Amino acid sequence: MSDTALARLRDPDAGHLRRLAELASTELLAQPLADVLDADFVAAQAAAVMIALDGPTAHEAMRRRVREALERHAENQGTLRAEVPEAAIEPLKKLLGRPISASESLTYRLIDQGVVHNLLAEVLESALQRFMRRARKVDDRLKAVDERLGGFGKRARGLFGNVASELASAVGDELEHSVERRIRDFVHQGTSEMLKVAARRIADPNQAAAWGEFRVAVLDVILDTPIEELAAELQAQQPDEAATEVLATLGAAARAEGFRDEVARAVRRAQEEVGDGTLGAWLDELDLRETWDKATVEPLAEQLARVVASDAFGEWWTQLHAD
Numbered sequence: 001m002s003d004t005a006l007a008r009l010r011d012p013d014a015g016h017l018r019r020l021a022e023l024a025s026t027e028l029l030a031q032p033l034a035d036v037l038d039a040d041f042v043a044a045q046a047a048a049v050m051i052a053l054d055g056p057t058a059h060e061a062m063r064r065r066v067r068e069a070l071e072r073h074a075e076n077q078g079t080l081r082a083e084v085p086e087a088a089i090e091p092l093k094k095l096l097g098r099p100i101s102a103s104e105s106l107t108y109r110l111i112d113q114g115v116v117h118n119l120l121a122e123v124l125e126s127a128l129q130r131f132m133r134r135a136r137k138v139d140d141r142l143k144a145v146d147e148r149l150g151g152f153g154k155r156a157r158g159l160f161g162n163v164a165s166e167l168a169s170a171v172g173d174e175l176e177h178s179v180e181r182r183i184r185d186f187v188h189q190g191t192s193e194m195l196k197v198a199a200r201r202i203a204d205p206n207q208a209a210a211w212g213e214f215r216v217a218v219l220d221v222i223l224d225t226p227i228e229e230l231a232a233e234l235q236a237q238q239p240d241e242a243a244t245e246v247l248a249t250l251g252a253a254a255r256a257e258g259f260r261d262e263v264a265r266a267v268r269r270a271q272e273e274v275g276d277g278t279l280g281a282w283l284d285e286l287d288l289r290e291t292w293d294k295a296t297v298e299p300l301a302e303q304l305a306r307v308v309a310s311d312a313f314g315e316w317w318t319q320l321h322a323d
Helices: 002-010 016-029 039-053 056-072 086-096 104-111 114-149 151-177 179-203 205-224 227-236 239-255 259-274 279-285 289-309 311-320
Strands: none
Touching: 002 016, 002 289, 002 311, 016 279, 016 289, 039 056, 039 239, 039 259, 056 227, 056 239, 086 205, 104 179, 114 179, 179 205, 239 259, 279 289, 289 311
16 A cells, blocks of 8 residues: 555656645645745845855855856857847836936935046047047148148138138147146046036936837837847956855945844835735735746756655665565
8 A cells, every 4th residue: 555655656648746735835825924924034035145155165156157158159149039028128118218317406415426427528529639630621721722722722712611710720839838738737627517517418307218119219229139149248347256246245245234134124124014914815815826836836846856866765665564
């Protein structure tokens, strides 16, 4: 009889172990959430996991997985749009496209940074220098016309030609000595005012919808860019090192004084919101019952199948029915 029962348990087509996993899950879901989750235990385990991830072994494993993932996609000519479910894209677009804007003062403080100042200064300085170089070229060409046509050429240019020629000539010597320095000084002094104008423009509620469209457009570009190109861009940024820095940040947060207490308080607040409700009712409210089943029942059934199929379980089973 015991051999027959063991054979039935081990039969992959009978489904007995899956049914056992379902019974265990159902019993757990029927328990009040407060009984299932001990706030202090959850906090301690969360801290332990985060600290464990901030170690040499976990760091190396993370770096290896990131590198392997990038290598797998190095020749993937498909796009993210084909990989990401459409049902997930549309809500994300809706979120990014919301017409939101920060206050002008906050926007200015966010963009009033050295790197932004330098970028604006370099762009403006380059533009002004190109203008001056073009002015010199105009002067040289007008002088060449004068040489070919004599006094008639000067009269034929008219007022505009005279003004352009005189302007270019007037700044010519100055360009040689100090205009570039003056341009640089002017540009750097004016970037703060430019940033104020930019902040006013960005924070304008009338422009909020346009910035939302911009964010959606950026998402579309990313979704439609070949994955191999995205992988190459990520590889250039050393994402494996960035991933370990994230783990280090998590570890530092978990080690911080009061972290466990804060997590425990968050768990207790969730339990208070649920009240005397069961874990199953809470999952149903969040529409997570199906996700729970996939994450618990199926893996548990697979693990039970491996245990039951082992020699150690067979020996234990025999001893259990020896009498």
